[in-house]
Amino acid sequence: MVSALSLAHNSRLFQRARYMKTVRSPRILTNICVVLMLMACGEGSDMRKKAELKAVEIIGNAATDRMPDDVAGGFHKIPIEVKELAEDVYQVQGIGNTHLINTPEGSVLFDTGIAIQAAEQISKLKPFATGPITHIIVSHSHADHIGGVRFWKEDGTEIIAHREYAEEQRYLTELEPYLHQRNRMVFPWLPETLPNIPMIKYGGVEPSIAVDERDYEFVLGGTKFQVLSTPGAEGADNLSLWLPEKKILFTGDTLGPNFPQFPNVFTMRGEKVRKPMEYIRSLDKMIALQPEMLVMSHHDHYSGKDQIVAGLTTIRDATQYVHDAVIQGMNAGKTVYELMEQVTLPDEMQLTQVHGKVSWAVRSIWEYYATWFHFDTPTELYPVPVRDVYADLAELAGTDALMDSASKAVDSGELIKALHFLEIALAAEPDNERALRAQMGVYEKLLYHATHVVENNYEKDYMRALIKNVQSKLGEEQ
Numbered sequence: 263m264v265s266a267l268s269l270a271h272n273s274r275l276f277q278r279a280r281y282m283k284t285v286r287s288p289r290i291l292t293n294i295c296v297v298l299m300l301m302a303c304g305e306g307s308d309m310r311k312k313a314e315l316k317a318v319e320i321i322g323n324a325a326t327d328r329m330p331d332d333v334a335g336g337f338h339k340i341p342i343e344v345k346e347l348a349e350d351v352y353q354v355q356g357i358g359n360t361h362l363i364n365t366p367e368g369s370v371l372f373d374t375g376i377a378i379q380a381a382e383q384i385s386k387l388k389p390f391a392t393g394p395i396t397h398i399i400v401s402h403s404h405a406d407h408i409g410g411v412r413f414w415k416e417d418g419t420e421i422i423a424h425r426e427y428a429e430e431q432r433y434l435t436e437l438e439p440y441l442h443q444r445n446r447m448v449f450p451w452l453p454e455t456l457p458n459i460p461m462i463k464y465g466g467v468e469p470s471i472a473v474d475e476r477d478y479e480f481v482l483g484g485t486k487f488q489v490l491s492t493p494g495a496e497g498a499d500n501l502s503l504w505l506p507e508k509k510i511l512f513t514g515d516t517l518g519p520n521f522p523q524f525p526n527v528f529t530m531r532g533e534k535v536r537k538p539m540e541y542i543r544s545l546d547k548m549i550a551l552q553p554e555m556l557v558m559s560h561h562d563h564y565s566g567k568d569q570i571v572a573g574l575t576t577i578r579d580a581t582q583y584v585h586d587a588v589i590q591g592m593n594a595g596k597t598v599y600e601l602m603e604q605v606t607l608p609d610e611m612q613l614t615q616v617h618g619k620v621s622w623a624v625r626s627i628w629e630y631y632a633t634w635f636h637f638d639t640p641t642e643l644y645p646v647p648v649r650d651v652y653a654d655l656a657e658l659a660g661t662d663a664l665m666d667s668a669s670k671a672v673d674s675g676e677l678i679k680a681l682h683f684l685e686i687a688l689a690a691e692p693d694n695e696r697a698l699r700a701q702m703g704v705y706e707k708l709l710y711h712a713t714h715v716v717e718n719n720y721e722k723d724y725m726r727a728l729i730k731n732v733q734s735k736l737g738e739e740q
């Protein structure tokens with residue numbers, strides 16, 4: 263099984279290596295340079311916008327053309343097609359979906375997809391707009407939702423975002439170099455360096471209407487639009503849109519990309535904290551609406567009130583269950599590691615963990631309340647991590663003995679213990695081939711687990727990135 267996995271894996275790595283060559287190829291770089299020069303000439307004009315659209319399309323094609331199908335959830339393989347979801351309601355899919363709602367007095371957009379697909383989404387969806395774009399509602403700060411705003415916006419278009427949107431954008435922009443390198447590990451289609459184009463980088467969207475916990479309502483052409491503050495799952499600035507007459511709820515990423523799923527309470531990519539109880543309140547707000555159609559900004563929509571309400575209720579109950587179990591365990595004197603291992607969802611609350619993982623939520627909730635010092639050992643208070651004694655430990659124990667212990671741990675299924683032994687050995691001998699191969703073997707087993715046992719897309723792509731790093735150390739990168 264493992265060797266079949268590693269064969270399949272090698273072929274995926276091979277494809278990814280070809281993709282990286284494509285991104286770096288002189289032809290692509292020349293195209294990008296030409297387009298960027300064009301942009302410099304046409305500051306603020308339609309010409310500049312066209313040039314930007316072209317630039318991001320080239321970058322997008324280079325990045326996604328040769329990507330394996332299942333990387334980062336396979337979003338890049340979703341066909342960019344328009345669907346009529348209800349009368350006057352359209353969706354164009356892609357890495358992120360864009361939604362259009364027509365009224366006799368103008369058209370409203372909810373989310374605008376990712377910039378690298380904006381050109382194609384706009385060319386396919388715009389013909390369905392029956393009037394000017396009067397409002398664009400952005401569900402939150404992430405690049406796969408705000409990427410088309412700049413290109414859809416017309417004179418007088420209102421941009422509606424959450425009150426916390428500006429703060430989310432501020433820190434995401436300031437931390438961009440840090441976050442980009444980590445995002446590339448789990449979204450490997452991202453280029454090595456981002457061109458300085460608004461909305462490929464953060465920024466570039468200036469909201470004109472800020473929505474807070476009181477929500478925001480407007481009527482356009484006789485259609486009521488209720489913009490709801492629903493923070494807690496994908497950031498502090500999540501908005502949803504409710505069309506009361508049609509009973510359609512647009513959730514952006516408030517429910518994540520799949521439905522129903524266990525939420526990503528703190529993403530391992532690294533962003534600010536997400537608040538579990540705030541999320542539960544957002545879910546209660548959505549359940550009270552009794553939606554008959556659920557439209558998310560990724561993948562297909564869902565119809566049927568009973569199915570939707572049942573899904574929302576399971577998400578709420580599962581989040582509450584894990585939250586309460588952590589509080590209980592903390593008060594009972596358990597360690598975070600014990601709780602990560604012991605807290606699991608009851609049978610009636612089973613949800614896919616493809617986006618958010620229960621054990622990571624446990625740790626997130628713990629640290630949300632108690633922050634970083636766990637009172638495990640005073641060494642946590644000082645800037646000397648246990649890693650600093652690894653090389654000395656390896657010398658005392660001998661790298662061969664450490665690798666024997668690692669291999670015994672693998673045999674007994676204790677993969678993380680094996681990784682600890684190997685990290686100690688590698689601290690003394692970073693190029694030790696036996697240790698590197700053993701480390702790669704453990705990563706492959708963890709990848710198998712994240713693919714076939716408890717599926718999680720971030721864990722999968724992170725393991726793939728780690729395997730690629732080891733292959734490169736071994737000189738085996740293709």
Ligand SMILES: [Zn+2]
Nearest residue numbers: 358404406515
């Ligand atoms: Zn998204």
